[in-house]
Each structure stands twice: as C-alpha cells, then as structure tokens.
Amino acid sequence: MKPYYQDDAVTIYHGDCREIVPGLGRFGLLLTDPPYGIGAHAMTLGNGRRKLDRGDGDWDAAAPARWVLDMCREHTESAILWGGNYFEGLPPARGWLVWDKGTGENDFADAELAWTNLDTVVKKFFRSWVGANARDRDAARQHPTQKPLALMNWCIGLAGDAQTILDPFAGSCTTARAAKDLGRKCVCIEREERYCEIGARRMQQECLQLTDRTPEPATAEQGGLEI
Numbered sequence: 001m002k003p004y005y006q007d008d009a010v011t012i013y014h015g016d017c018r019e020i021v022p023g024l025g026r027f028g029l030l031l032t033d034p035p036y037g038i039g040a041h042a043m044t045l046g047n048g049r050r051k052l053d054r055g056d057g058d059w060d061a062a063a064p065a066r067w068v069l070d071m072c073r074e075h076t077e078s079a080i081l082w083g084g085n086y087f088e089g090l091p092p093a094r095g096w097l098v099w100d101k102g103t104g105e106n107d108f109a110d111a112e113l114a115w116t117n118l119d120t121v122v123k124k125f126f127r128s129w130v131g132a133n134a135r136d137r138d139a140a141r142q143h144p145t146q147k148p149l150a151l152m153n154w155c156i157g158l159a160g161d162a163q164t165i166l167d168p169f170a171g172s173c174t175t176a177r178a179a180k181d182l183g184r185k186c187v188c189i190e191r192e193e194r195y196c197e198i199g200a201r202r203m204q205q206e207c208l209q210l211t212d213r214t215p216e217p218a219t220a221e222q223g224g225l226e227i
Contacts, residue, residue: 005200009180010173010188012203014196017168017189018068021075024187028162030076031155033147034169036083037063063087064169072168073117078159082147084115095120097158099151102128118158125154142198143172152178173199 001023004014013020066089073079080097084090095118100111127148152174156162163184167175170188172195179186180203190196 004193004196005203007180007203009184010176010186010203012170012173012176012188012190012196012199014191014193015189016191017072020189021072021166021168024075024166027076027164027166027187028078029156029159029165030072030079030081030167031152031159031165031175032072032080032167032169033082033145033171033175034064034069034087035062036086037061038086072166076166078116078118078162080114080116080118080155080159082112082114085113087115090115091117093117094122096122097155098122098124099147100124100126102126114155116158120158123158125151127151142202143195146172147174149174149178149181153182156182156184170199171195173202177202177205 001013001015001020003011005012063083063086066087069081069087069090081087081090082099084093084096093115095116097114097116098111099114101109103110127150129148156165156178165175165179165184165186167173167186168189170176170190173188173190176186176188176199188199190199
C-alpha cells in the first residue's frame with residue numbers, strides 16, 4: 001500500500017489498521033490511543049455544547065475489537081495502550097501509566113490510564129492539558145482526543161531502546177511527532193484523511209529539540225512520579 005506521507009523517520013498510511021498491520025513487520029513499541037467506546041463524541045457540557053468536538057460524527061461509538069488490539073500487540077515487543085481500562089481481554093499488568101491532566105474543578109476526568117506490558121511499577125505523569133494551561137509547543141488541539149507531545153515523549157522513554165514504533169490509531173500523529181523528535185522511526189495508520197494531512201504537516205515542522213535526543217526519566221518536578 002502506498003503511504004500517504006513518508007520521510008526518513010515517519011510513514012503515515014491512510015486506511016484501516018485491520019487491513020494494513022498484517023502486512024507490516026515487527027516493531028519495538030506499540031504506542032497508541034484508540035477510541036475508548038465511551039461516546040465522547042456525544043458528551044455535552046451544561047450548556048448543551050459538545051465537550052470534545054464540533055460535529056465529527058460517531059468516532060467514539062465503539063472501542064476496537066479485542067482481536068484488533070491483539071493483532072497489533074503481536075507485531076510489537078512492548079506495548080502502551082492509552083484507555084486500557086476500557087478494553088476487555090488485556091492481560092493483567094503491573095506497569096500501568098497514569099496521566100494526571102490537572103483538570104481542576106470541572107466534570108472532565110482527572111486522569112487517564114494506559115495499559116502496558118512493561119516490566120515496571122505504576123508510573124504517573126503530570127501535564128495540564130486544559131486551555132491556556134496546556135504547555136506543549138504544539139498545544140493547539142487538532143484532534144478531539146489529542147494527547148500532549150510531552151506525554152508521548154515520556155512514554156517512549158519508558159520503553160527503553162525501542163527504535164521502531166507503531167501507532168495504528170494515529171489521529172493527528174502526536175506519537176509520530178514525538179518519535180521523530182527523539183530520533184526514532186514510526187509507522188502511523190489513520191482512517192480519516194483530514195488527520196493524515198494534519199499529521200503530514202506536523203512531520204514537516206522543524207524539530208526544535210536541540211539537546212541529546214535520548215529521553216531521560218522524568219523526576220517529580222518534571223512530571224514523573226513512581227507509585
């Protein structure tokens with residue numbers, strides 16, 4: 001299948017991961033944020049406005065089938081699945097990740113959870129992601145459930161020396177942007193063409209990271225805590 005976008009570090013496919021992943025090789029890390037199937041596309045605020053999008057359809061009507069996630073995991077050595085608490089059939093794990101979103105006093109979730117097969121204790125990352133408090137250089141929301149770039153950088157650092165990364169539910173390709181900035185290679189798959197285009201534009205941005213590309217473990221002050 002011809003890539004939608006490709007450079008020396010990142011390949012983006014526009015299509016269905018169920019059809020594309022079986023034709024790919026193995027990767028060092030599966031790092032992805034699939035739909036949770038909680039109907040986030042239809043959630044509303046007190047004023048009746050939608051919380052997360054402006055009419056993007058039913059993108060969060062259902063979570064991926066168990067066999068789809070199993071297939072993706074079979075192509076990787078390590079795995080980090082955001083929203084893992086919503087997916088049935090994942091093996092027991094001790095290395096859960098917690099993203100403390102610094103939400104404040106509102107009805108949004110205070111944190112999100114990621115299932116992993118990493119041999120580590122539960123770890124916590126703090127990064128505010130609410131309006132003006134979002135601190136990433138590309139903090140402007142380009143996808144309804146976009147994750148902070150710093151969060152994906154942290155995840156890649158936890159996975160050790162994984163040089164190749166797979167994100168089969170890529171959205172606006174934050175995983176790929178983090179991988180590219182850290183000198184890793186990434187393959188992304190996204191079924192909505194508009195997000196493939198957003199991802200392609202993000203890959204063409206100049207990397208602003210001027211220091212050593214190897215991510216260091218986060219300290220409590222930097223956003224990482226062990227539990």
